[in-house]
Every structure is written in C-alpha cells, then in structure tokens.
Amino acid sequence: MELATTLRGHTVHNAVREVGINPNYWYPVYWAEDLQPGQVAQVVVWQQAIALYRTPDGQVYAMEDACPHKGVELHKGKVKGDRLVCPYHGWEFNSDGQCAHIPYLPPNQKLPCAQARSYPTRERYGILWVFPGDPSLAEQVAMPHMPEYDDPAYFQIPIPGHFHAHFSICNENTMDVFHGYLHENLQGWYDPKLLKLKESPNSVLAEYEVNYDGWMTKALGLSEDGGKTTRIVSVHYQYPHYTSSLEGVSSLYLNRLPVGPKETRSFSILFLKLPLPQWLVRPIRKPLMLFVRRFVFMKFLLQDVEMMESEQRVFTSDPKRRYVEINPAIIALQRVFLRQYEQFLQQSQGFSESFSGAIASADVATSSEGEIPQPEPVLADSARRSVDTSNGRGEL
Numbered sequence: 001m002e003l004a005t006t007l008r009g010h011t012v013h014n015a016v017r018e019v020g021i022n023p024n025y026w027y028p029v030y031w032a033e034d035l036q037p038g039q040v041a042q043v044v045v046w047q048q049a050i051a052l053y054r055t056p057d058g059q060v061y062a063m064e065d066a067c068p069h070k071g072v073e074l075h076k077g078k079v080k081g082d083r084l085v086c087p088y089h090g091w092e093f094n095s096d097g098q099c100a101h102i103p104y105l106p107p108n109q110k111l112p113c114a115q116a117r118s119y120p121t122r123e124r125y126g127i128l129w130v131f132p133g134d135p136s137l138a139e140q141v142a143m144p145h146m147p148e149y150d151d152p153a154y155f156q157i158p159i160p161g162h163f164h165a166h167f168s169i170c171n172e173n174t175m176d177v178f179h180g181y182l183h184e185n186l187q188g189w190y191d192p193k194l195l196k197l198k199e200s201p202n203s204v205l206a207e208y209e210v211n212y213d214g215w216m217t218k219a220l221g222l223s224e225d226g227g228k229t230t231r232i233v234s235v236h237y238q239y240p241h242y243t244s245s246l247e248g249v250s251s252l253y254l255n256r257l258p259v260g261p262k263e264t265r266s267f268s269i270l271f272l273k274l275p276l277p278q279w280l281v282r283p284i285r286k287p288l289m290l291f292v293r294r295f296v297f298m299k300f301l302l303q304d305v306e307m308m309e310s311e312q313r314v315f316t317s318d319p320k321r322r323y324v325e326i327n328p329a330i331i332a333l334q335r336v337f338l339r340q341y342e343q344f345l346q347q348s349q350g351f352s353e354s355f356s357g358a359i360a361s362a363d364v365a366t367s368s369e370g371e372i373p374q375p376e377p378v379l380a381d382s383a384r385r386s387v388d389t390s391n392g393r394g395e396l
Contacts, residue, residue, distance in 0.1 A: 003328055005194040012323040016168050016334045017315050021046045021258050022344040024133035025240050026143045028255040028267035031158065032126050035060065040084065042075035044259050045132045050119060051075040052128065055082045061095040062121045062130050068099065068114040125149050126158065127255065127267050133344075144241050146253050148271040154251075155274050155281060157289050159297060161266035163305055165312035167240075167258040168337050170266070173304050174242050174254055175235055175333050177208040182303050195232070199332040201339060202239040206329040207232055237333060239340050249273060262312055270297065 029043040030052055040053040042065055049065035051074040059082065065073050067086040074093070077085045083092040083100055092101040097118035099111050120131040120138035125146050131138040148154040163170050173179070180189040189210035196207040213228040232247040242254035250272045257265040272292075274281060281288065315321070325331055 001199050003197040003199055003332060005197050005328065007194070007326045007328070010325050010328075010331050012325050012331075012334070013338075014315075014319060014321075014323075016337055017166050017319070018261065019168065019337050019341045020344070021167070021240065022133070022340040023048075024131075024137050024344065024347075025141055026122065026129045026131050026138075027240065027257050028127045028265075029062075029130050029257060030128040031160070031267065032123050032128050035128060038079045040075045040077060040079060042073065043130070045130060046258050047260050048132055049073070050130060050132075051077075051084060052121075052130070053079050053084055055079060055095075059095075060121050060123055060128055062119040063093065063097040064117040064119075066116070067091060067093075068116050074116065125253075125269065134347075144238070144243070144253060144255060146251075146269065146271075148251055149269070151271075152278065153273065154271040155285070155289070155292075157270040157272065157293050157297065159266075159268040159270055159293060159301070161254075161264075161268060161301065161305075163264045163266075163308050164262060165264060165308040166261055166315075167256055167264045168334065169308050169311050169315075170264045171237065171242070171256065171337075172330050172333060173308055174244065175204065175206060175237060175329050176327060177206075177210065177233055177235065178327055179304075179307075180210065182307060183300055186299055186303075189233070192233075194327070194329060197329055197332065199335070202336060204237045204329060204332045204336055206235045208235070209233075235329075237336065239336055262316065 023046065027045050029045065029050070030041060035041055035052065035054045037054050037056045037058055040051055043050050043052050043062075050062050051065040052060065052062045053075075054060050056079070061082070061084075063074065063084065065075050067074055067088065069086065069091055070088055072086055072088045074084055074086060077087040079085070080092060082095050085092050090103040091099055091114070093114075093116050094100045095118065097116035099114035102111065105111070118135075120135050122129045122143065124143060129143065131141070149156070177189070177192045177194075180192055184190070189212055191211045193209040194206060195209055196205070198205040209230060210233050211228055211230050231249070234243075234245045234247075236243045240256050240258070242252075242256070244252045244254065250270060252270045253268060255267045255269075257267065259265055
C-alpha cells in the first residue's frame, strides 16, 4: 500500500516500546568465525537463553540453555562429537536435544525421557542464525538475501552493534533519515526529503532524497571536488531486518537480534563500491576494512547509540509519557511491529487452547513419566493492548 509522505503530527502509542517479537523468523545470533569447532556459546533471543555449539566436523546446533535434569546452563558444558555434555552430571544430549547417554547409568537400563528443546540453525553470510519460533515453519520462512556477498566488486565490512534499547527504538533510528542533523560534525547527509512510502503487513519501504558534500563525497567517488551531490537513499524494513542502500554507492544489511525489552544486537554487513581498482584493494582488504569500520562507520554508529540509549532511559523512567512523531515512515514501522506481535499472539493462543484441552483430558495421576510438558511462555504481555494495526492512513 502506498502512503502519503506528508510530515504531520501523530501521537505515538507507548505499546510499541514494550511489544514482543514474532519469533517465527530467522534471527542472527553469532559471527560464524567466532565459534570454532568444539566451542559452546550462550546466545539470547528475546529472553530465551540458547546454547549454541559447533561440532568437530563444523556443524552448528542450538538447544535451550538448561539441562532437563537439574536446569544447569548447558553452555558451561563441552562438545563430544555431535553431542553437548552437561557439566554437572555428564548427561549427553544429541543435536535434537534428546538425552543420549548418562555415564553412571547401567548400559542395559533405559534412558529417562529427558529432552532439551532444539532450534533450527543455519550458517550464511558469515553469520549463525537461529529460528526461535515454531520449528515446522523454519523451512517456509526466507532468510535475508544479500546478493553482494559473493560479488568481488563490493568491499565488505561486517559491523557488530550492541544497544541498551528496545528493538523498536533501534529500528526507528534506521528508518529515520531525518536525523542527519545528529551527524553534521561528521559531514553526514543533509536536507532530506521523503519521496516514497509503501507499507505491507510485514514491511515498510521508504525512499529519501539526501544531499552530501565535503570529504566523504570525494572519498566515495560521489564528487571529484567534494562539492554538493544529491542521491536517493532507499530504506527497506522486511520484518525483522533491514536493507538500506545509497544510490550507486553502498548497500547495508542490518540483521537485528532482539535480546530483551531493553537490549538489542545487530549483525550488519556494509557493501561499498570503492573508487579503487580491485588489484589495489585485494592485498589490503582486511586492514582497510578495519580502518573504514573504526574511523568512519563507527563514528556515526556511536552517535546513534547515544541517542537510542537516551531514548530508552527516558521511556523507562516514565512509560506513560506521550510523544509526537511527524515522519509517516516511523508510524508505518510501528504498525508493523505491533501487527507482527499480534499475529504471533493469535497463533500462540490457538496453540495454548488446544494444549489446554489436551491436558484437561489427560489422566495426570497415572502418567508413566510423571511430568507434563509446559507450553512456551507468551512474550511481553504488557504490550498486548487494543491497538488498530491495520490502519493505512499513517496513524496508530
């Protein structure tokens, strides 16, 4: 749906600052090169602690970071073949999370029914991804597509990000091209204009016209003398991740990891078309990447981080404070956050109702295992309010 690009006031509904995630998507959790064979790491996807491990043959698996025996964190254990071994009693769990061996149990004795939840995982674009939702949907849900990743014409810069702020605040920062004022000392963009705006149930696409001048235009080949140049910036939010491109210059993929209500990480990759020949770039690729990331991109990012974390602190101190937004792209983005969470809640409610019916008819007293599996917790109930997320007029 194409929306008006007029800048006018809208009241922001604070539910967007407390909304949970729709877990039925692929989320980035770790840089692939940082998890070596035989290593285990703890990652967190929206308050779900997960033990991520790589086997000696390079395969990556993920399971809940709690041993079904005593609840000890499994990431403190070790890798044995394709199994993860609990550090407390040595119970071994295979890649599906099923208990496969207990060292002090007689060989002929049947293993107890002990199952840790496992998660679908993938390794792509130098990033490890986990699907924290319904595993039956994992194959149906597309991952972000980065066609520049294997194109030698592009210079690649991986960019980690860590923000003490809700994911909505972080994502609005990316969509909000009007904040170029913040970066004026870095000779960032200026005089932005919103040209196009489109919204779908799970995406927002905005196109802005921006101006650059100074040393950066010369360094990026936008202008020979550093004079003023006008370009189109396209920002595409496809829940829960971003693609942003600067006309003829770069593409930026911001892959978001919502850790919790006040913490977000990002695993981003910037692709640049440098005005330099490949033979010159190739031998200095890594030091050049580190230089550009540290002395150019991170300067912009750190200014953004300061603003995002300030916004979170003020909201936390007064959740009832009212805010006014004039950028319709931000309002559209907020609708997507709320709509996706409502969609997940509706799917979860259907599961919970069917689960409750099954439990009610079960004879608990004669259960052979003596345990009843529990449903997954509903996320961020405080955000479940009466909000019209289908409105296409640019208002919540």
